[in-house]
Amino acid sequence: MDAGDTSFGTATAVSSLTSSKLNSPMIMSRASSSSALTSAISIPGQTMNLHVVNSNGSEQNQLNLLPSKGDTGSEALKLAIICVGLPATGKSYITKKLQRYLNWMQYNTKIFNVGNTRRQKNAKPSGYPVQGPTLDRTSHDANFFDHSNKDSFHQREQWARETLDDLIQFLLVEQGNVGIFDATNTTKARRSWIIETITKRTEGAVKILFLESICTDQELIEKNIRLKLSGPDYKDMDRDLALNDFRNRLKNYQAVYETIDEEEELENEKYDIQYVKIMNAGKKVVSYNISGYLSSQCVFFLLNFNLSDRQIWLTVNGESEFNLANRKGGDSKLTKRGEQFARALPKFICKKRQEFKLRHLNKEYVNDEFSFHTKPQLEQEFNIWTSNLKRTLQTASYFPQEKDGGDFHFKSFRMLNDLGCGSLDSITEEEFRTKYVDEYRSQMAEKLTYRYPGLGGESYLDVISRLRPMIVELERLRDNVLIISHRVITRVLLCYFMNLNKEMLTELDVQHGYIYCIEPKPYGLDLKIWQYDEMTDDFYEVDEIELMKKKRKRVSISIGSNFRPIFKKTVSPDSSISSSEYSSSSEEEEDGMRRRGPNVYRGTDGIEPESYEFSKMHSDTASEDLDTVIMDERSPADQDIEHQVDEILKNEKLVGLLREKLQNLAL
Incomplete structure (x- = not known):
């Protein structure tokens, strides 16, 4: 329960999360305060704001899983992070x-970059899930950043005001939780103006955290400078001219740079200012006056990342018996097809591991500004992490063990287990839709917050909460790792690394037979995706941008007294169609519903189930029996057979083999 919520009287409240009674014999009223709110813990999906009103003898509960507009408790989730530091010290990378x-973690966070305001009015971030194209923008030479140039100084200050106005608007009006003001903010005067502006405009409801990045490592600075040459200000300039201009720009900032010191602490003591200094990209961290849940989470995260070149591999277990039967959850073994994928996986990973080592020995790579280090890392270990469930352990079992000469380090984690289905574990998807209609409707309506009933039932927000230590460990880890887990877990991890939105947390299309490789880079990360080919028993690379746009296909449902389901064929979308045009299926049905290329690994038998479409009927003839289904033109079996034939005909190689077989039979 969040501290500082509206006052309580003597009351008994019933939590809709746990259905347990909270007896409160005597709780004194207390007015809410900004300081109490900003120091309260508030985790989406794990905490709630509970208001109890019983002046007329009645009980009233208000449950908030996510911050909502107009909710006083959401003031606990307001933080302005103000960057400080010279250019090329890693501010943008850190933010x-x-x-x-x-x-x-579901705290609505947005970066407000003054440089973007300078380059292009109303600049907006890329809509691509991975690094998108660079837009043409207006650039300025080093003289523009000379503080003795009064005209340019006033213009830069104006852009800073506009950008800060947007940040405050985001926090106060647009339901934002954290606004990051990404600029140099190198002088005490600029920082003092920022403090006074935010405090006055928000009436003290927004906490301020200064984030100063300091870099004394000359090799790292040189790499950052050269990386800047591929940025929007210099992308069309001669490399030598661009390098000289940026060095002059850096000198202009160095001439006026003032670090945060004790004197500034005392000057702003009345504002309860907090700050954290990060030196050489996390090698040393100094914090001051850190208070509040969000601020503490930020500092904790900043203590746990590194600049090591490494690979993070993600994949789903091989097809299991429950996958084949379209059942939820469970702890079943792999099928023959799943074992085939599991046997092929070690060969592929060993091959890519060797390629990664050789790439680090390449002289061009050593001098590449798009990598972190100048020295190759030859002693990196390779970790294999799984959940505690049989299907992931069995998938990992084909990797060579230490006794067989293998040098992989194995570990299983309960936090990597599949989403818990509670009392509905092991039921089929059809049973879920037809026998538990209310639960199914709730899941379709609230995909992110829906929690399966019964002991062990989880929501996506629960999964995010238990995966937080895993994310921190992945950021801290300097070695390579392969995570063999489940579709929900892989989807949530991919959405973290690719910075995808809330919708994609539940809707990103993740299937069996795919391997995702993530390489952290100074500009973000590289993503490559491979898909397993059963016929060649090998993997081939696929278009990562198109694949990361794809959404799951779901069975949409809207059941009322005047509605009854009609089976109707849903045409599989072409890969070139925008993801927004896709219909949305349950996890266990996706294998059969997915449109695939030739010989692609399939999680089930490849049959595409029909989707429900609902037509309104006259109330006198409407049936309440969900088992009564009107068939649309053709039976599902006929539709399935036709679909399978269509898929076979798309595979020219398979058609050729079948033709040869038929000719041999005829002879």
């Missing part, structure tokens, strides 16, 4: 990682 982490 992007922080934004990704906070957004993934």
